[in-house]
Amino acid sequence: MSNFSMNKTLEKPSQRILSWIARLFISILVPFVVFVVLYFGFRFLRDSQAPQIVITISAIVWGVGGSAALYGVTNWVIQRTNESWRKILTPFMFVGPAVAILGWYLFIPTIRSLVLSFYDRSSQNFVGFDNYAYLFSDASMQTAFVNNIIWLVVGTAGSVVLGLIIALLADRSRFEKVAKAIIFAPMAISFVGAGVIWKFMYAYRPVSSNQIGLLNAIVTFFGGDPQNWIVLRPWNTLFLIIILIWLQTGFAMVVLSAAIKTVPSQFLEAGRIDGASELRIIRSIVIPTIKSSLITVSTTILLITLKVFDIVYSMTNGLYGTEVLASQQYKQMFKFLHYGRGSAIAIIILVAVTPVIWYNLKQFGNREVF
Amino acid sequence: MRSMKRIAVICMIMLLIAPVMVFAGGKQEAADTPMEEPTQMTVRMFGAFRGEEAARFNEALKPFIERTGIDVIYEGSPEFETQILIQTEAGTPPDIAALPQPGLMMNLAERGFLKPLPQSVTSKIDANYTSAWKDLGSYNGDVYGVFHRVNAKSFVWYPKKEWEAAGYEIPTTWDEMIALSNQMIKDGKVPWSIGMESGGATGWVATDWMEDIMLRTAGPEVYDKWVNHTIAFDDPAVKKAATIMTDLWMDDSYVLGGPTNILTTNFGDAVAPLFSNPTQAMMHRQGNFITGFMPEAIQSNLVEEVGVFALPSIDPQWGTPVLGGGDQFVMFSDRPEVIQVMEYLTTWESCKDWAGAGGALFPHQDQDFNDYASTLEADLAKILVNAEVFRFDASDLMPAEVGAGTFWTGMADLVSGVKIDKVLAQIEKSWP
């Protein structure tokens, strides 16, 4: 990390070298001190027996302050170099950490999974496409494929369409704020919590007993027989998807509602003066304007849906024909310890979403920045 | 601008140093405390049972802790089976784990995570257990597991007073039991209460039934072949067992609420209808641990309220074998204090308090049946210890893909209406 920048020509060479060494020394010392301090912080948090609240506070200070300090120090070092070095190093500081972390946590594991998917359960012997062949012929995997498609179509469409309808309604209502808060609130509930809530909705008791699940209480109130919803094939998958819709519609609504607000009001007025019906206005003015938001929302929900395993895991554990790819992957990986098959499922999921991401990137390409 | 930045950097560094200061202080204290008690040793145990059962186990450990001063901490997790694998992979295993499946023990032993038991423990196992338990805890010639609390599953429970009032007699054969069930229906009663919901482990109640029937229709040798996959999973013998089971399970008049209710009733809640007011069902087949799930009032008066008989024989030549299971304790560390805990677990002293608290049976040869909470449990313990034919839960012995996978899901499918042939064929296909 040399510094060739102009020094005062009056300085003696020995002085120049001395000050250069001093600066180099400081450039190394400061980051070093920071690292040492951070390291001791880490040791403290790992080994300390201090009261919980002390640990909580110092952990937060250490974690947040530490990462900020690392950026600060890096910048400090970069600023001490000359112009051309700075130009080269600055992007590293900005993009480097993100790339490094993503590389470690997601990219390399993905490559490793790809490799492992061609090996047997203990990752010892190469088996070619055996794992894939197994997955495409296994009965529960076939159920999972079919279910996943249902999840993707019904779950995504349900959340987005319902979100759009609610956003449009809320836009025209006086209770906009309250309504939006109510619809969004489920987003804040954990899958474990949502599992509790919906098990209670779908709870089933034999005909002779009191129903404690709301849905069955309604059914019996109108004279029907109570149904065991989460066991009822093939409808049980739909009942699970309802949970996803309940959780995700709020997200779609918030984003779409914001997009709707950006539709210039003179367009709407013009449409109304022309006598177009509300539905017509929505179809030919509002929707085209918010198209890119619709794409973003659909993509995000699609990705969430594809990876969703918590709902299935907590409601049925994949029983009664409700298996999806993500829950199968979890089982292969953590229950059956078949790393080969588990990895192969992950790769299948990955390949399945690639077109969606490709489409998104293309949309980006149309933007100014790129 | 520059000085601003410098100040910012200094502030950040100060922020970082602050916790270190705290840490220095904290560390000082931490360093001081062990000086006073230099021999404070901790053994961390991990298992699947929690809540009341964990409380009872802790009670059983107390004499040991008081005597040796070794701190033994037991933690239970509902996600134990996944967690233990993660912890071994992560290099942070507990000192001792209680593994419900022998297959899991073999897997961990094969990969070198477990420490074989030293002579001091194995000699105690030889002295205090029948060889069956030692074999279940061995892999490749080494002994790894110590069995402690075990369970026997081939029992049918009934509300004693209700039966006495109706004048029912304990059936001695399967046919008598079915005849009795029909009689109950005629009397306007529901004979059976069954519940198989058990979260991520849903299915084991049904596999237990299947195994009990297998032992009674095909005998222990065929049972072993079934476990080792020397006969196929869709073998006629297996199909026969499944048919006998579904004949009872899938009949709305035999089972409270019919098959749909079986699927979503928690196994622990399924015994409640026997003791509700009015009584909703007359019989419940479950392991001895079910007493812990009975209503408080019943538990405190087991002998007068609860009756129990062994699940009767189907084919007389096979009699009434006992099906059971149990957690084996294995060690991930061979520190002396860990070995001491393992030695303790082989003694009746470690079981006495738990036996007294109820809900557990023990395989220890030197046990005193008077220590059990009730004569009822003492009788069960005698059945277990003296059983002519004892077999370990098949699903725990099969590979996890089947035993904790397709066998469970298959049973759930079966009860939700899928045909027997299809279910058995699928399980057979999934055998690794």
Next chain:
Amino acid sequence: MAQATPKSMKKTKTVQEVIVNAVLIFICIIWTLPTLGVFVTSFRDRDSVLDNGWWTSLSTPSEFTTQNYSQVLAGKDYSYTKSDGTVVVSRGDNMLGAFLNSITVTIPSVIIPILIAAFAAYGFAWLDFPGRKILFGCIVGLLVVPLQIALIPILRDYMKIGLNGSYLGIWLAHTGFGLALATYLLFNYISTIPRSIMESAFLDGASHFTTFVRLILPLSVPALASFAIFQFIWVWNDLLVALVFLSGAGQTVEVVTQRLLSIVGSRGQDWHLLTAGAFVSMLLPLTVFFALQRFFVRGLMAGSVKG
């Protein structure tokens, strides 16, 4: 309709408004019912929960009890009778410690990825360097990677460097798994900041770092806050990552979701405790959401609306 006079237009408008509000209220009621049921149930005792539906208890509010909450917060009591007749009571785990742990895990897991992602988003949007597009494409591509595939490899890496069961380990894990989305969202926002604002800053001789800290970060508060809500909810509610990376540390470092899972008692289903526990776990994320809600929309949208 085309010939409508102003008066009839006004009338249709009121009719429309009534319909709109009616439908909206109907949807809101349906949306609230599940949560309401759990809320009511959390104040009922065990037996009545199993005996009849929660709606029946609304007519007898005097039977409500806060017992469940005190059991969840302070620890559930287990009691059993020993053979000599003495009753042993032992106290189960409480949720308070788990609450603090969740906070310790969550706050840095929210701030660290925001910081890193904001730097990266700025870099991708306003710095010119070779491989920029490819790198960014890769990051968006990584959005699809299910985090399950990373768990075992990362666990093994952690073992080598001793990060398992430490807070740093789980912060970094959450950072890694949330970073792709964070970079994607923040890029959407930061890239739409007008170039002219930036150029005036550079004319003043400010470095990229200064511009970023002084100008871009404050301007991006809505986007940062909206991602913060996301990440907060996700980390707070996460079970899987906590199960994997905190597992070795024992029960003293359990988070709320783990504790909630263990409340599902070994004695059947303790609905009354579960519902109370579920509510306790929801409190903080809901509060954070309502506190930051006003930022949410602006931040999330900025990029995609223009498109």
